[in-house]
Amino acid sequence: MNSEKIKKTIQRLKREYPDSCRLDAPLAPLTSYQVGGKADVLATPATVEELEQIIRCCTREGVPYFVMGKGANVLVHDEGFRGVVVLLEHCCSQLFHEGELLYVGAGATVADLVEYCEKHSLGGLDYMSGIPGTVGGALRMNAGAFVGEIGDRVLRIDALDKKGRRVQLPREEAQFGYRRADGLENKILLGCWLFLEPGDREQLSRSREDYLKRRAEKQPLEYPSCGSVFKRPPGDYAGRLIEAAGCKGFTVGGAMVSPKHANFVVNFNHAAAGDIYEVIWRVQRKVYEHSGVWLELEVKLVGFSEEDQRRVEKP
Numbered sequence: 087m088n089s090e091k092i093k094k095t096i097q098r099l100k101r102e103y104p105d106s107c108r109l110d111a112p113l114a115p116l117t118s119y120q121v122g123g124k125a126d127v128l129a130t131p132a133t134v135e136e137l138e139q140i141i142r143c144c145t146r147e148g149v150p151y152f153v154m155g156k157g158a159n160v161l162v163h164d165e166g167f168r169g170v171v172v173l174l175e176h177c178c179s180q181l182f183h184e185g186e187l188l189y190v191g192a193g194a195t196v197a198d199l200v201e202y203c204e205k206h207s208l209g210g211l212d213y214m215s216g217i218p219g220t221v222g223g224a225l226r227m228n229a230g231a232f233v234g235e236i237g238d239r240v241l242r243i244d245a246l247d248k249k250g251r252r253v254q255l256p257r258e259e260a261q262f263g264y265r266r267a268d269g270l271e272n273k274i275l276l277g278c279w280l281f282l283e284p285g286d287r288e289q290l291s292r293s294r295e296d297y298l299k300r301r302a303e304k305q306p307l308e309y310p311s312c313g314s315v316f317k318r319p320p321g322d323y324a325g326r327l328i329e330a331a332g333c334k335g336f337t338v339g340g341a342m343v344s345p346k347h348a349n350f351v352v353n354f355n356h357a358a359a360g361d362i363y364e365v366i367w368r369v370q371r372k373v374y375e376h377s378g379v380w381l382e383l384e385v386k387l388v389g390f391s392e393e394d395q396r397r398v399e400k401p
């Protein structure tokens with residue numbers, strides 16, 4: 087990657103989109119872990135057209151970009167991200183419905199979506215209550231809890247392909263699976279149609295409260311985290327394996343395996359991203375030695391080297 091070229095492109099983005107692009111923007115406050123360095127550029131396009139132009143510029147000049155939601159499932163490197171981090175909260179936050187079909191922009195939060203459904207007596211997504219993040223992040227991760235996942239309710243997704251062209255993807259093309267949506271890789275998700283069902287507002291409100299209570303009982307919500315660090319391995323639970331390997335409470339610097347929920351690595355005391363990464367890798371090794379299972383990461387690493395990525399992928 088030619089750093090002169092990157093510098094020129096960054097200056098150009100700032101010149102052409104002064105209201106939407108910030109240089110040297112700290113990412114830590116934008117993530118639920120509250121760690122990580124700066125992005126060369128933080129772009130918050132005002133419209134989808136502006137988003138398209140920024141993406142085309144990055145693609146043409148070979149400048150890396152990363153679309154971030156609320157950063158609830160990312161670990162940003164202490165050195166930050168060399169390139170452009172794009173947020174969709176200004177250009178993609180629509181929320182409306184026609185009967186039981188609802189359109190939601192990828193930059194809207196899951197909390198807004200759940201609240202909207204409740205207000206308009208639309209059922210079928212109440213189990214998403216308390217999942218932090220945006221609809222774009224939820225689609226990309228096929229986020230879910232308790233009894234379902236967002237992919238169960240998707241009809242169609244609007245997106246940009248990697249060249250910045252608009253595409254519409256029917257649900258089958260997303261290839262939703264457990265915490266994955268392989269068909270959405272390399273796409274920028276703009277929004278989606280969801281099919282819902284009639285619901286009773288008071289019942290939905292009670293159900294939301296109940297899900298939130300169950301989360302607070304089980305999860306260490308008092309500390310910054312990314313939720314579950316590892317995916318559930320087939321036929322088992324990551325938390326059970328981590329606890330069985332004796333890792334509860336294991337600490338590096340300010341990062342610790344939560345004593346309350348072993349699949350949460352929490353930032354309990356001004357952790358660096360490097361501390362969290364180290365805990366993750368050491369837990370993988372200990373679990374592997376103890377049970378022969380290599381836990382797969384659910385959290386996405388941002389700004390880490392290929393070597394760092396490889397180290398956590400396989401034993």
Ligand SMILES: Cc1cc2nc3c(=O)[nH]c(=O)nc-3n(C[C@H](O)[C@H](O)[C@H](O)COP(=O)(O)OP(=O)(O)OC[C@H]3O[C@@H](n4cnc5c(N)ncnc54)[C@H](O)[C@@H]3O)c2cc1C
Pocket residue numbers: 118152153154155156157158159160174192193216217218219220221222223224225226227228229230231273274275276305307311312313314386
């Ligand atoms: C306390 C806590 C509890 C949690 N509980 C749950 C839970 O119960 N169930 C669950 O599934 N998850 C849970 N999570 C994880 C997290 O909330 C979800 O993964 C969520 O969907 C992430 O959304 P986000 O907007 O923050 O995405 P980010 O973390 O910002 O991004 C995650 C991934 O999605 C991609 N992405 C985001 N937006 C777009 C877009 N518009 N287009 C293309 N790609 C995009 C990013 O590039 C990245 O690869 C929890 C997290 C926390 C902190």
